[in-house]
Amino acid sequence: MTITITAFERSPDGGKGLARDTRVRWALEEAGLPYEVRLVSMRAMKEAAHLALHPFGQIPTYEEGELALFETGAIVLHIAERRPGLLPTDANARARAITWMFAALNTVEPPILELVTVKFVEGDKPWKDERMPLVHDRVRARLTQLAARLGGADWLDGDFSAGDLLMVSVLLRARPSGLLDEFSSLAAYVARGEARPAYQRAFAAQLAINAAPSPAG
Amino acid sequence: MTITITAFERSPDGGKGLARDTRVRWALEEAGLPYEVRLVSMRAMKEAAHLALHPFGQIPTYEEGELALFETGAIVLHIAERRPGLLPTDANARARAITWMFAALNTVEPPILELVTVKFVEGDKPWKDERMPLVHDRVRARLTQLAARLGGADWLDGDFSAGDLLMVSVLLRARPSGLLDEFSSLAAYVARGEARPAYQRAFAAQLAINAAPSPAG
Numbered sequence: 123m124t125i126t127i128t129a130f131e132r133s134p135d136g137g138k139g140l141a142r143d144t145r146v147r148w149a150l151e152e153a154g155l156p157y158e159v160r161l162v163s164m165r166a167m168k169e170a171a172h173l174a175l176h177p178f179g180q181i182p183t184y185e186e187g188e189l190a191l192f193e194t195g196a197i198v199l200h201i202a203e204r205r206p207g208l209l210p211t212d213a214n215a216r217a218r219a220i221t222w223m224f225a226a227l228n229t230v231e232p233p234i235l236e237l238v239t240v241k242f243v244e245g246d247k248p249w250k251d252e253r254m255p256l257v258h259d260r261v262r263a264r265l266t267q268l269a270a271r272l273g274g275a276d277w278l279d280g281d282f283s284a285g286d287l288l289m290v291s292v293l294l295r296a297r298p299s300g301l302l303d304e305f306s307s308l309a310a311y312v313a314r315g316e317a318r319p320a321y322q323r324a325f326a327a328q329l330a331i332n333a334a335p336s337p338a339g
Numbered sequence: 340m341t342i343t344i345t346a347f348e349r350s351p352d353g354g355k356g357l358a359r360d361t362r363v364r365w366a367l368e369e370a371g372l373p374y375e376v377r378l379v380s381m382r383a384m385k386e387a388a389h390l391a392l393h394p395f396g397q398i399p400t401y402e403e404g405e406l407a408l409f410e411t412g413a414i415v416l417h418i419a420e421r422r423p424g425l426l427p428t429d430a431n432a433r434a435r436a437i438t439w440m441f442a443a444l445n446t447v448e449p450p451i452l453e454l455v456t457v458k459f460v461e462g463d464k465p466w467k468d469e470r471m472p473l474v475h476d477r478v479r480a481r482l483t484q485l486a487a488r489l490g491g492a493d494w495l496d497g498d499f500s501a502g503d504l505l506m507v508s509v510l511l512r513a514r515p516s517g518l519l520d521e522f523s524s525l526a527a528y529v530a531r532g533e534a535r536p537a538y539q540r541a542f543a544a545q546l547a548i549n550a551a552p553s554p555a556g
Contacts, residue, residue, distance in 0.1 A: 177488035178446050178481065189431045195445060196438035214406045221413035224444070228412060229395050232449045244473065249466035256461065264395065271394035 123187040125150065125157040127197075128172075129328065130164075130181055137332030138298075139325045142194045143182040145291045147327055149198045149284065151320035153205035161331065195227045195288065202284040209284055222278050222285025230268060231292040233260040237299050261301050265293075269305045276314060290315030340404040342367065342374040344414075345389075346545065347398055348381075354549030355515075356542045359411045360399040362508045364544055366415045366501065368537035370422035378548065412444045412505065419501040426501055439495050439502025447485060448509040450477040454516050478518050482510075486522045493531060507532030 127150075129143035143159070150157045166172055168179045175183045176192040184191040184200070191197050199220065202208035209216050236257045240250060268289075272278060277286045293312050296302045303309050315321055344367075346360035360376070367374045383389055385396045392400045393409040401408040401417070408414050416437065419425035426433050453474045457467060485506075489495060494503045510529050513519040520526050532538055 173484075173487075178442070178484050180446075189434060191434055191438050193438045193441040193445065195441040196434065199437060199441075200434050217406060217408055217413065217417050220416060221408050221410045224410040224412040224416075225395070227441070228410065228444050228448075229397075231445075232452065235449065244470075247466070247470075249464070249470065253461075253464075253466065267390075267395050270390075 125155060126160055126185045127157055128160050128162050128175070128181045128183045129331065131161040131166075132163075133328065133332045135332075137329045139328055140295055141181070141328065144324055144328050145194050145288065146182045146184065146197050146201075147324035148287055148291070148321050149201045149208060151323045152207050152287065152318075153201050154207075155201065155205065159327075159331075195223055198284050198288060199223060208287065210280065215280060218279050219283035219285045222283065223288050226285065226288035226292045230264050230289065231295070233257065233264055234292060234296045237261065237296070237301075258299070258301060261296060261299070262304070265296070265301065265305050265308060269307050272307055272311060274307070276311075282315075282318070286315060290321075342372060343377055343402045344374055345377050345379050345392070345398045345400045346548065348378040348383075350545065350549045352549075354546045356545055357512055358398070358545065361541055361545050362411050362505065363399045363401065363414050363418075364541035365504055365508070365538050366418045366425060368540045369424050369504065369535075370418050371424075372418065372422065376544075376548075412440055415501050415505060416440060425504065427497065432497060435496050436500035436502045439500065440505050443502065443505035443509045447481050447506065448512070450474065450481055451509060451513045454478065454513070454518075475516070475518060478513060478516070479521070482513070482518065482522050482525060486524050489524055489528060491524070493528075499532075499535070503528075503532060507538075 127143060127146050130141055133141040135141060147157070162172055162181060167176075167181065172183075173179055175185070175190055178192070180192070182192075182194060182197065184197040191200060198208075209219050240254050240257050244250060244253075277283065278289060279285065290312050293302055293308060294316075297312070302312065316325075344360060344363050347358055350358040352358060364374070379389055379398060384393075384398065389400075390396055392402070392407055395409070397409070399409075399411060399414065401414040408417060415425075426436050457471050457474050461467060461470075494500065495506060496502065507529050510519055510525060511533075514529070519529065533542075
């Protein structure tokens with residue numbers, strides 16, 4: 123059955139690979155599953171047809187026959203459960219890899235997303251400059267804990283897993299602020315993720331769309 | 340094998356059931372699994388023994404024989420996979436229920452947690468009063484979308500699932516602000532969750548600890 127995901131018609135990051143469809147593309151590439159992409163404009167994302175697929179009006183979504191999913195974490199887990207390579211076969215190791223998936227999205231990403239809130243959503247507010255260092259420190263606190271756990275290992279728990287896929291993707295969003303590069307072991311961890319052929323194919327596929335001439339120009 | 344979870348020695352909410360151990364207790368009660376609780380002080384939470392279990396120094400954790408997990412979402416999923424009652428047996432319905440687990444923790448909870456940041460973490464900052472309405476509006480935007488999807492249904496997708504368990508738990512955190520009660524269908528949805536015998540047992544168990552005389556007094 124054909125797998126179809128949705129992505130931004132034009133990603134707000136201009137093709138840096140930070141939009142969440144890159145995470146799903148990466149998982150599909152690791153799993154060796156071919157897929158099609160339907161591009162959605164910012165306007166269409168808030169209209170009824172897309173809201174039927176994604177109640178919060180975002181991308182990506184995932185369709186395969188009768189199944190329709192949203193939420194990147196759930197989509198990546200669904201892919202990981204179907205093909206080898208993204209979750210260990212040992213039951214306990216599998217549960218730990220899934221723990222890292224939730225940790226990436228739930229514990230590490232929220233303070234990183236606050237960087238975007240301060241800079242863009244509240245970028246015109248008088249408190250922007252005074253608030254940014256507080257948000258930076260909250261990100262640093264999480265990255266310090268994560269670096270302590272990673273230690274000198276290549277991946278978070280044994281072989282590369284869907285937990286690493288999501289953690290690397292989340293950490294990439296801390297790179298533009300300079301915070302990732304304050305933690306050399308985490309920067310190297312992210313570089314290991316980016317070096318994977320599956321990541322490179324996923325990145326190139328989203329770039330091909332976002333680097334193309336604008337539909338408007 | 341004995342299941343042991345960790346919880347606050349004294350929850351910051353004084354027993355309102357908003358600490359994350361309540362979510363795990365609820366899942367264990369729905370699944371009919373007995374469990375033990377080890378209480379952890381705020382200080383011990385940041386020490387090496389606890390950090391070995393939870394790299395981000397939080398509660399709850401979950402131990403069962405050789406298996407040690409952290410992250411509430413991962414623990415609830417682990418419980419749901421082992422016993423009937425929290426995930427549908429149909430594969431597609433199961434994937435959709437897991438989608439709601441991620442949606443609760445990843446899409447709905449982050450703006451709700453910002454209420455805590457504004458009120459407590461940044462409660463002494465000059466921007467507090469001007470920023471609060473912005474954060475309220477972000478919560479309202481999510482609750483509006485969620486209410487649209489729920490419609491007149493009892494639960495988010497068919498029977499009660501681990502997705503509802505986490506969504507109800509997340510929405511409970513929006514109640515103190517008054518925002519939950521602006522959405523009558525969501526308030527009724529939360530009330531249905533609270534009425535479940537398993538929730539009531541979980542709530543009572545955490546209250547028994549948090550309503551006890553303080554260890555210091």
